[in-house]
Amino acid sequence: MISLPDLLMPSRSGRDARARRALATLSRQASALRSAPRVPAVLAPKGPPAAKSVVVGSAQKLNQASGVLAFSVLTDSALEHYRGSFRNRAMFTPLVVSTLALAASVHGTADDRPDVHVARDVVFGLTALTGLIGTGFHVYNVGSRQGGYRWLNFFYRAPIGAPMAIAISGVLGNMSERLRRTPRGTPPTLYGLDAGKALSLFTALSLAGTTGEAWLLHFRGNFQNPFMYTPVTIPPASGALLADAALRGGASRRSAARAGMIATALAGLAGTGFHMRGVARMMGGWRNWTQNLLDGPPIPTPPAFTGLALAGLAALDLLERRDD
Amino acid sequence: MSDKILTNREPLRSGLDLEAMHRPRARNGRAPDPHVPGGWFPMREHREDEAVDFAIVGTGAGGGVLAARLAEMGFSVVAFDAGPYFRPLEDFASDETAQSQLFWTDRRVTDGENPLKLGSNNSGKAVGGSTVHYAMVALRQRPESFRSRTKQGFGADWPVDWREMWHYYAEAEEALKISGPISYPWGPSRPRYPYRQHDLNAAALTLAKGAEKLGIKWTETPLATLSAPRGKSPPCVYRGFCRVGCSTNAKQSMLVTFIPRAIKAGAEVRDLAMVGRIETDKQGLATGLHYHRDGAWRFQRARNVVVAGYAIETPRLLLNSASDRHRHGLANSSGLVGKYLMTQSNVAVWGEMDEEVRWNKGPPSLAITEHWNYDDSKDFFGGYIHMSQGPLPVEWASVHTGARGLWGKALQDEMAKYNHMVGLKMVGEMMPQERNTVTLADEEDQYGLKVARVTYSWCDNDKAMIEHSLDFMGRQLEASGARNVWRQPDDTNHLAGTARMGDNRRTSVVDTNCRSWDVPNLFVCDGSVFPTTGGVNPSLTIQALALRTADRIQALARRGEL
Ligand SMILES: Cc1cc2nc3c(=O)[nH]c(=O)nc-3n(C[C@H](O)[C@H](O)[C@H](O)COP(=O)(O)OP(=O)(O)OC[C@H]3O[C@@H](n4cnc5c(N)ncnc54)[C@H](O)[C@@H]3O)c2cc1C
Ligand code: SF4
Numbered sequence: 052m053i054s055l056p057d058l059l060m061p062s063r064s065g066r067d068a069r070a071r072r073a074l075a076t077l078s079r080q081a082s083a084l085r086s087a088p089r090v091p092a093v094l095a096p097k098g099p100p101a102a103k104s105v106v107v108g109s110a111q112k113l114n115q116a117s118g119v120l121a122f123s124v125l126t127d128s129a130l131e132h133y134r135g136s137f138r139n140r141a142m143f144t145p146l147v148v149s150t151l152a153l154a155a156s157v158h159g160t161a162d163d164r165p166d167v168h169v170a171r172d173v174v175f176g177l178t179a180l181t182g183l184i185g186t187g188f189h190v191y192n193v194g195s196r197q198g199g200y201r202w203l204n205f206f207y208r209a210p211i212g213a214p215m216a217i218a219i220s221g222v223l224g225n226m227s228e229r230l231r232r233t234p235r236g237t238p239p240t241l242y243g244l245d246a247g248k249a250l251s252l253f254t255a256l257s258l259a260g261t262t263g264e265a266w267l268l269h270f271r272g273n274f275q276n277p278f279m280y281t282p283v284t285i286p287p288a289s290g291a292l293l294a295d296a297a298l299r300g301g302a303s304r305r306s307a308a309r310a311g312m313i314a315t316a317l318a319g320l321a322g323t324g325f326h327m328r329g330v331a332r333m334m335g336g337w338r339n340w341t342q343n344l345l346d347g348p349p350i351p352t353p354p355a356f357t358g359l360a361l362a363g364l365a366a367l368d369l370l371e372r373r374d375d
Numbered sequence: 376m377s378d379k380i381l382t383n384r385e386p387l388r389s390g391l392d393l394e395a396m397h398r399p400r401a402r403n404g405r406a407p408d409p410h411v412p413g414g415w416f417p418m419r420e421h422r423e424d425e426a427v428d429f430a431i432v433g434t435g436a437g438g439g440v441l442a443a444r445l446a447e448m449g450f451s452v453v454a455f456d457a458g459p460y461f462r463p464l465e466d467f468a469s470d471e472t473a474q475s476q477l478f479w480t481d482r483r484v485t486d487g488e489n490p491l492k493l494g495s496n497n498s499g500k501a502v503g504g505s506t507v508h509y510a511m512v513a514l515r516q517r518p519e520s521f522r523s524r525t526k527q528g529f530g531a532d533w534p535v536d537w538r539e540m541w542h543y544y545a546e547a548e549e550a551l552k553i554s555g556p557i558s559y560p561w562g563p564s565r566p567r568y569p570y571r572q573h574d575l576n577a578a579a580l581t582l583a584k585g586a587e588k589l590g591i592k593w594t595e596t597p598l599a600t601l602s603a604p605r606g607k608s609p610p611c612v613y614r615g616f617c618r619v620g621c622s623t624n625a626k627q628s629m630l631v632t633f634i635p636r637a638i639k640a641g642a643e644v645r646d647l648a649m650v651g652r653i654e655t656d657k658q659g660l661a662t663g664l665h666y667h668r669d670g671a672w673r674f675q676r677a678r679n680v681v682v683a684g685y686a687i688e689t690p691r692l693l694l695n696s697a698s699d700r701h702r703h704g705l706a707n708s709s710g711l712v713g714k715y716l717m718t719q720s721n722v723a724v725w726g727e728m729d730e731e732v733r734w735n736k737g738p739p740s741l742a743i744t745e746h747w748n749y750d751d752s753k754d755f756f757g758g759y760i761h762m763s764q765g766p767l768p769v770e771w772a773s774v775h776t777g778a779r780g781l782w783g784k785a786l787q788d789e790m791a792k793y794n795h796m797v798g799l800k801m802v803g804e805m806m807p808q809e810r811n812t813v814t815l816a817d818e819e820d821q822y823g824l825k826v827a828r829v830t831y832s833w834c835d836n837d838k839a840m841i842e843h844s845l846d847f848m849g850r851q852l853e854a855s856g857a858r859n860v861w862r863q864p865d866d867t868n869h870l871a872g873t874a875r876m877g878d879n880r881r882t883s884v885v886d887t888n889c890r891s892w893d894v895p896n897l898f899v900c901d902g903s904v905f906p907t908t909g910g911v912n913p914s915l916t917i918q919a920l921a922l923r924t925a926d927r928i929q930a931l932a933r934r935g936e937l
Binding site: 196197198202203206207270271272273275276329332333334342346 | 556557569570571572574575580583584587595602603604605609610612623625
């Protein structure tokens with residue numbers, strides 16, 4: 052679904068052939084993946100298709116970001132809520148919603164029309180809402196056990212930050228739809244702010260939050276492997292660079308932030324590898340996978356950083372355009 | 376004997392590897408690596424006719440730590456243990472009865488008004504000692520416990536400052552990667568535990584609930600089992616077989632921590648090697664020890680001897696080593712070897728919950744309160760902790776058949792409630808009394824050595840403490856919602872005393888360096904040096920003392936006083 056060179060490449064107005072080729076590939080893959088029918092005629096853009104704008108390109112990148120996050124949440128909540136025996140019917144919600152968000156993201160990635168897609172928009176809104184409600188559930192779950200809000204329960208009850216990942220996916224999707232709507236020739240905005248800045252700050256904030264979650268769980272694991280410091284150093288530092296680039300501008304700040312986002316994206320992927328190794332270090336290792344997938348470090352979570360880094364890269368494209 | 380068993384391949388009575396129990400494994404320059412199935416460490420070996428710097432008797436909480444530290448300091452060390460060298464990953468069965476091989480079940484005689492029940496609850500016979508099957512509760516004694524006589528008005532003072540002990544506690548906790556709460560609610564501040572606390576099982580949550588109802592503090596128990604991976608040890612899998620040996624190596628016993636350290640640093644470990652006598656020369660100095668291995672008595676020469684066989688075997692060995700110069704036993708000019716034996720009270724209350732608890736899941740004591748160690752408004756001396764419980768089925772059945780005398784249908788009915796049971800058990804400080812002793816009986820064991828006679832009687836203070844704890848724990852259990860609460864008023868566990876340390880050669884067996892007052896090249900390094908036993912489980916204190924003793928020995932050596 053993701054082609055890294057494409058994602059990491061800064062987009063320019065009047066895109067070059069390489070970007071178009073890559074997008075064409077993505078779109079082919081995406082149409083193969085989706086089972087949804089073609090966009091209904093009413094929702095299809097009016098008039099002859101214009102050359103795709105940078106804004107739509109960024110919107111599509113955001114769809115990739117929201118998709119990666121949704122995929123991470125889908126697999127993670129499937130594992131964790133299965134571990135919790137789906138004790139509460141509401142525990143199915145993140146599975147359903149993240150599946151929808153994933154589908155909408157794939158659809159959006161393949162769709163280069165500069166217009167809001169109502170169904171997608173609804174799904175992303177729902178997704179963001181689910182994340183907020185889920186956070187409420189998790190907060191309640193932590194405090195509801197003996198001892199209330201003490202370290203023990205933050206460590207071992209429902210992970211307090213996890214539902215925010217799906218909320219972020221929803222917000223990124225929502226931003227993507229807002230971006231597409233940008234009239235030609237006007238600077239893109241999000242919720243009344245300059246789009247590049249808004250997306251950068253939101254991404255930086257999300258990275259900080261996700262870092263908090265990683266810190267809590269890696270602290271529980273006592274940072275017993277030095278690589279466990281990766282997600283609590285690289286992403287927040289990169290987030291800070293991104294915020295800096297957004298607030299103060301300048302090509303060198305943007306390059307630094309871009310390097311940070313690339314590092315964060317790679318760290319997310321590497322994290323999956325480390326977590327797989329972590330499973331191997333549990334009693335019985337992979338031979339005992341039915342237990343250790345549940346009790347070992349969660350394999351699906353580190354790519355959430357990759358998803359956020361993709362959003363950061365999209366933000367950098369927008370910043371670049373703004374500053375140029 | 377060993378050949379017969381090996382060639383006959385008799386049906387295994389236990390799940391344990393019989394070979395390990397009849398043929399030494401640590402030999403020919405290698406010793407088992409407990410973390411790798413079939414794996415070995417290279418091991419340095421020492422000649423018997425060349426005096427090693429230290430010959431250590433026992434490889435448990437005291438001996439295991441000391442062997443590693445002395446070897447790391449560059450001394451030549453041979454550590455002997457009467458027990459086998461197990462490979463937990465391969466040898467340990469998930470079967471309570473099979474695992475009884477871990478206990479010291481050699482013949483002993485018990486008497487007194489309250490004879491001790493010896494075996495599973497208070498002994499170990501293996502490389503790694505009792506820590507191979509201990510419950511891993513790793514606590515510090517409160518500062519005042521080291522000055523019981525001056526600060527609290529009973530027992531005797533330790534010849535060690537509490538701050539020094541607390542320094543070594545931190546070192547021991549770090550070495551064992553104790554998993555404990557982020558901040559501990561009682562006593563002076565201590566560093567954060569090296570690993571995070573374990574999650575609580577339902578039995579532990581019951582303790583928490585009751586404690587909160589009664590308005591006392593509780594916390595997650597500091598435990599010597601991992602909450603995250605460490606090297607080749609995986610984190611705990613919460614299956615609850617801890618007290619019959621941990622088959623995953625999550626438990627940070629001496630066998631998987633200090634013993635490998637000792638061997639890597641050049642120490643030699645001799646398993647299935649029962650030491651029967653310490654030899655002394657005309658000047659009264661120790662020259663080495665006689666030990667039984669491979670069906671024969673052998674002699675190892677040594678410049679220094681350390682006894683670390685725990686509170687029954689240590690005095691027994693000293694008494695069995697009497698000579699012309701030491702007529703009443705080695706190191707016994709004070710007449711106190713074998714005296715002031717202490718156990719810890721381990722009484723319990725049990726009750727039923729409506730909901731399923733499954734108390735055996737996880738280490739047995741995941742939650743704790745030290746309230747009655749730190750609250751001084753009591754009508755007795757000393758203090759106690761109490762913790763949540765999770766006995767395994769056979770152990771639980773034996774509580775019914777033993778303490779309650781149930782059998783047949785009544786026993787069956789009780790056992791059917793197993794998954795709904797909860798309990799609280801205390802570990803309480805019993806008073807040091809001169810009349811509680813380890814002496815030699817006339818009987819002999821399989822090696823032809825005189826067996827220990829263990830005499831024990833509770834004093835009024837012990838009884839008052841037991842009554843207090845039963846009453847309080849009963850109220851707490853009821854407050855947590857348990858029904859049909861009943862008492863088990865007679866259990867005891869850990870041992871201490873019998874070679875007490877002190878400032879005065881007339882009132883103690885060893886000095887502050889844990890060195891014998893009488894025999895300057897003889898040390899004691901185990902629970903027997905405790906002048907008082909405190910209201911917490913003893914292993915961490917034994918380990919901290921062993922770390923300290925190693926430093927003391929190094930200092931003595933540097934000053935040329937060894
Ligand atoms: C079931 C159980 C649970 C426990 N739970 C806890 C707990 O949770 N927390 C805690 O702090 N403590 C606990 N303890 C107590 C703790 O294990 C002991 O206090 C501690 O291990 C004693 O250390 P030690 O070095 O004095 O003796 P040990 O660890 O018992 O080691 C003595 C070793 O010496 C060997 N030995 C003895 N005599 C000879 C000889 N003559 N020749 C050769 N070898 C000899 C023995 O075989 C043994 O291996 C528990 C004990 C048991 C039995
Ligand atoms: S519960 Fe943990 S410490 Fe106890 S035996 Fe199992 S793995 Fe070992």
